[in-house]
Amino acid sequence: MLTPVTDAFAADLRARLPAACFRDLTPAYLEEPRGRYRGQGGLLLAPGTVEEVAEIVRACAAARVGVVPYGGGTGLVGGQVMDSGPAPVIVTLERMRAIRAVHPAENVLIAEAGAILAEVQDAAEAAGRLFPLSLASEGSARIGGVLSTNAGGVNVLRYGNARDLCLGIEAVLPDGSVLHGLKRLRKDNTGYDLRHLLIGAEGTLGIITAAALKLVPPPARTGAALLAVTDPQAALDLLALAQGRIGEGVSAFELIHRQGLDFLAETMPEIRQPWAEPPEWCVLIDLGLGAGQDPGAALEGLFAEAAGAGLVSDGLIAQSEAQRAAFWALRESLPLANRKIGAISSHDISVPLSAIPDFIACAGSALAALGRFRVNCFGHVGDGNLHYNVFPMPGETRADHEDKRAAIKRCVHDLVHALGGSVSAEHGVGRLKVEDLERYGDPARLAAMRAIKTALDPAGIMNPGAVLA
C-alpha cells in the first residue's frame, strides 16, 4: 500500500535536498491537454542532478510514497497526472535541461531529460547535424517524456521511433539506484537491454534523467509534394512506388482526408488551401536527398509513373522551401482544427500496412451502425499509424454524443485488434488505455510485464496507476 505525502515527509526531504528543488505546485502540473484527467495535490520537486533524483526516489521508496515523473506535460493519455490514490511526489525534470555534449563526428548528442525536443533539434542543427524526431508538440515536449512514451511523429518512416534514436540512457530505478548507461555505442551486446525496457515504460520502471541520442547528417536537398490519390490503397501503392524509386530518401508520407481540409477551412480560413475542390484523399510526401540529387525531378518522375498507374489524379510539387513549409503547416494544423471542432472520440491506432484500406472501410461501416458522424482519418500512413477521430455532425456538439463515446472507442479498437493492430501506436497507455491493455493484451505478455514491474518496483511507487492497473 502506498502512503500519501505528509508534512513530515516533506520536511525530511527539505533537510536532504537543496532549496532549489522545491517549487510551488501550480495547476499546470495537474492538468493534461485533453482535460480528461485532473491530478491531485502532493509535493512538486524539481531536482537539478541525477543524484537529487535518486535521493527523492530513495526517500519515496522508503516511505512508500508514489512518484509521478513529469516532462513537458504534452502526453495525450494521462500518463503525467495521477488522478486517484494517495497524494504523490511529482518530479519535474525541468531543471535538468542541459545539452551535456554534442559529438558531431560520432553523430551523438547527450541531453538531460528536461531538454525540450526543439532545443535538442536546435543543438543538433548548430553542429551541422539533424535530430530527426519531429512531432507537433516539439516546442514543449521534453526528451525524458519523449523517450518514456517512445514518441513517434512524422519522420518515423525514415528514422524510427524515439527508441530507435536512443543509444543509451541514464536513469534512476525504483530503488533509487542510478543506471549509468549513457553509452555512445552503436553496438553493445552485453546483457539485457534495459534501455529499451525503460523507453516506453512511461515512468513506471524508473525515471530517465539523460540520454545519448543518435544524430544523422542532414539531407542536402529537400522537397515535398501534395498528391491527390484515388483511395487509401492507392496511397499504399504510391508509398511502395516512392520507396522503390527513392529508397530511404522518403522521409515522411502522410495521409490526409478531405474532412481534415474541410475542418481547416471551417476553423482556420486564413490557412491557404491547395485545392479549390479538395480530393477525398491526398498524401504529403517529404524527401531528403543527397547533394547530387534533385528532389523536384524525383517527385516529378514519381508523379508521372503514379499517374500512369492510375494512383494519383492531381498534385502539387513544392517549388520552394516556403511552399514545402506551407504544405507542412497545413498538415500540422490538422490537430488544432480537430480540437476546435471537438472530437467525440480520438484514436491513435496502427494496423499492418496492407490492412489499412480494410480498416478504413470497415471502421466507417461499423460506426454508421452507431449513428451519424464525421470522421477525420489522417496521419502517418507510411508507418501504418492513423489518427482516426470521430466528430459530431454539423450543428451537433461532442456533448450530444458523450453517451456514445465508449461504444465508438470499443468499435474502433475491436476492429484494430481483429486486424492485428495496436490501440496505441505512438501515444502510449498512460491511464487512458489501461483497460484496453487488459482487454487486448496478450496474457503471457501482461503476466511478464507484471512480474517485471513487481521485481523492479515491489512497492509500486513509480507512476502508480499508469500502464498497469
Added chain:
Amino acid sequence: MLTPVTDAFAADLRARLPAACFRDLTPAYLEEPRGRYRGQGGLLLAPGTVEEVAEIVRACAAARVGVVPYGGGTGLVGGQVMDSGPAPVIVTLERMRAIRAVHPAENVLIAEAGAILAEVQDAAEAAGRLFPLSLASEGSARIGGVLSTNAGGVNVLRYGNARDLCLGIEAVLPDGSVLHGLKRLRKDNTGYDLRHLLIGAEGTLGIITAAALKLVPPPARTGAALLAVTDPQAALDLLALAQGRIGEGVSAFELIHRQGLDFLAETMPEIRQPWAEPPEWCVLIDLGLGAGQDPGAALEGLFAEAAGAGLVSDGLIAQSEAQRAAFWALRESLPLANRKIGAISSHDISVPLSAIPDFIACAGSALAALGRFRVNCFGHVGDGNLHYNVFPMPGETRADHEDKRAAIKRCVHDLVHALGGSVSAEHGVGRLKVEDLERYGDPARLAAMRAIKTALDPAGIMNPGAVLA
C-alpha cells in the same frame, strides 16, 4: 537447484511429445566453433511447433531441468553449450524452419526461429525485397540465434543490428507460456517492450520461436571501393565525408589492416590481392543507391575530395559486380585466415567512434608491454566495432602464449572499458564473458538484470550459466 535429465523425465516427455521431437544427441550439439567449451550429454529435442516448445519448457520448469536453446551453433561465446551443472535438455529449433509468410507490400517477413539466415535472405529476394542482416555465418546461423544474440554484421551502419530488424516475436517464456507477439506493426506503444528484452538475452529469458522481420526495398544500384587511408582517424574522417555526400547510401564501411592482407597472402595465396604493396590501413566502402544514381560517380567524387583532403592515398573502385564481390570475398576471408594462423586472444569490442584512433594506439602500446605479437585489427569501423585479434609472431604458436592469454584479454578489455566501450559489441556474453560483465557492468544494471531473470525464471532453468552467473 536444478536437477539433471533422468530416464524417468525423458520417458515422461516421450509420452507427451510426438516421436519426431526426439533426436540422437550427436557431438555437433555439444561443440562450439572456437573449441573452448564442451557441452555435456543430456536430452536433445527438436520440437516442430511452438506448442511443443511450450510443452517441453513446462515439463522442464516443473522438474527444474535446465533448457539450452540451440540455433545454428555458430555463436562465438559459448552461449549454445552448457559445459557444467546438471545435464540439460537441449532444444534445437531446426525443425521450425518455415518462412510462414512474406508481405512484400508491408516489407515484412515472418520466419520461424530455425530458418537459416541465408534462407530468409533468399525468401526476401524472391519477393523483390532485401533482408539486410549479413554476416559471415549466414549460411548456417538460424534466425532464433541471430535474434537471441542480437547479431550484427556488415550492414549495421545502414540497417541496424538484428534487434532493429525485428518488428515482433513469438516466444516461449520460462514458465512455458507463449508470448504471441508476431506483430507486423511499425508502431505499437502498448506497454513494456518484451521483444527487445528477449532479443539479446541469449536464451536466458525464454526461447524465441518465430519473428516478424523488417525487409527493405533493395538498392537499385550498388558499388564498392577499396581505399587506402592514411590512418584510423582518416578512416573516420572519410566515413563522415561519405555520409555527408551520400547519406544512407553508405551501406557498409569496413576497416582492414595490412596484417589481415598479409595473413591472407600467407594462408590463402589463391585469393587475388588488390595491392602488390598493401597499405597499412584501407577501408572497404559499399554503396546501395536508387535507380537514378551512379555509384561509380559517387565513389569517384568521394575519392577526389578525400584525396584532396589528404585522407586517402590510393584506391580501387569496383568496375563491375564481380569486382565488388571480389572486394567482399577479400573482407570475408579475413576471419578464416585468422583461424588458420591461430589467435592467442580475440576481442569483439566497440568504442565511441571518435575514440577509435586512441584505442588502436593505446592497445598497441599496452600489448607491447606484455610481449611481441602480431595484431589483426579489422571490422565494422562505421559502427565503432573492431575485431582486435592478437597473434603469435612468425615461428611461434598460440600454445606458446597460452599463459599470456588472460593478461592480453584483460589489457584490451580494461582499455575498452576506460574509453566507454563494450567488451562484446556483437557476439554477446554467452559463457565466455560472464566474468567480464561482472567486472565492467554497471552495478545498478546488473542488479536489475538479476531481478528480471529471477522474476521471469525463478528456477533458473533457461540456459543456465549464460549471461549471468
